[in-house]
Amino acid sequence: MAALPSYIPGLPVKDAALAGFQHVDIPDKMRVQPLWTIPPQGGQDDELAAYLRGKAQNLRDGPGLHPGWLDARNAEDALDLVVLHVWEEVCATLMGTELRPVTGPERDPAQQSAAAETAQQWGNGLGVRIRLGNAPDVDLPPRSRELLGRLRGHGLELDLLLDLYEVGSADNGMTRALSGWREFGALAGWRTVALLGGSFPWGAKQLKDHDLTVWPRLEWQVWEGVRDLLGDRGVCVAFGDYSTVHPRTGDAPPAQHPFIYEKPRYTTAEHFLIGKGKLRGSGEESRMQTLAARIVGDPEFRTSHSAGELWLQAQAAPDVTTNPGSPAVWVQKGHVQHITFLAGQMNEPDH
Incomplete structure (x- = not known):
């Protein structure tokens, strides 16, 4: 059984996140266990089956992507396809799987039972993900009690994933x-x-044009306060976030984005540094070198700390022609530096 995590990044099963996590050095992610979410996908059953099977194979075969949790909530209207093409596919190796299925109080009882049975077969435990919305949900507590009642007979180790989203x-x-x-x-x-x-x-609407925006890591502030209050009561709370993408990234359907700006990103102790450069297709000059130089020049920049920093340093180099990359590259490099930094931040003495 893997050690309990100190950091849980919520990541979509997309190429940029998969590659980003794989490029984090192994010592840095020893106590990092992702919560993987399969984004939604339309189409007929055969198309959805192939999509789900591909995502499961990405996780199963990609080295270093587990242990962690796997949430297929965006496809659970087709529960039979999830069971066959996600859960059974993920554990289709001689070694089984180190991933854990996820359920929640808002899910259909059939999904809750199927997730519990899968968790019992895998022997790694079950994640219970509870979405804490901005408005109180009076149905959530009774539904949660009903769910826990269904789970009691399975003898499972349970993980509580309180999700502020x-x-x-x-x-x-x-x-x-x-x-x-x-x-x-x-x-x-x-x-x-x-x-x-x-x-x-x-x-990018909230970001400064052709500039660097300093954006507070509010989820970190919340976790520190909760950790301190509950720690005094003997409760250890692991930190989870959505890395350097919005939480909706794992749940939004595929969409066309007519306005895509160069967007390098970086994580410091309390903030995100987010650049907004050239609008793709506009014909204007790239601002990536200027934005990357601003990030590299920040007092909290961690020189050569990960593949993310090395990429920013290369982009920031003066008088050197580099390819500013694509949205997938910016996201991938953001994940690498963020997860590497958070793994270290969680190992600091006061955390």
């Missing part, structure tokens, strides 16, 4: 997180308790 205010996030713990913390003897949330902006 989008965090727009530290005060609101703290209120939601503590309320969630009061409602759900005593429902089971949880093996892992994690608090997830993300404040990275969606799109």
Whole structure:
């Protein structure tokens, strides 16, 4: 059994996130266990089956992508396809799998039972993901009690994944997180308790044109407050976030993006540094060198710390022609530096 995680990045099963996590050095991710979410995909059953099977194979065959959790909530209207083409595909190796299925109180009872049975077969435990919305949901506590009642007979180790999803205010996030713990913390003897949330902006409207925007890591502020309060009561809360993408990235359907800007990104102790450069297809000059130089010149920049920093350093080099890359490259490099940094940040003495 893998050691319990200290950091849980919520990542979509997309090429940029898969490659980004694989490029994190192994010592840096020894206590990092992702919560993988399969994004939605339309199409007929045969198309959906092939899509789900491909995502499961990406996770199964990619070295270093587990242990962790796997959430297929965006396809669970076709539960039979999830069971056959995700869960059975993921464990189709001689060694089984180190991933854990995920359920939640809002899911169909059939999904809850199927996830519990799968977790029992795999022997690694079950993730219970509870979305803590901005408005109280009066149905959530009774549904959670019903779910835990269904799970009791399976003898499973359970992981509580309290998910704030989008965090727009530290005060609101703290209120939601503590309320969630009061409602759900005593429902089971949880093996892992994690608090997830993300404040990275969606799109580029909130960013300064041709400039660097300093954006607060609100989910980090919330977690620090919750950790301190619950730590005094003997509760260890693992930190979770959505890396350097918006939480919606794992749940939004494929979409055409007419306005794509150069967007290098970087993580410091309390902030994201996010560039907004050239609009693709506009014919204007790239701003990547200037933006990367601004990031590399920040006092908190960690020179040559990971493949993410090395890429930014190459982009920032004066009088050197480089390819500014594509959105997938910017996202991948953002994941590498962020996850590498968070793995170290969580190992600091006061965390």
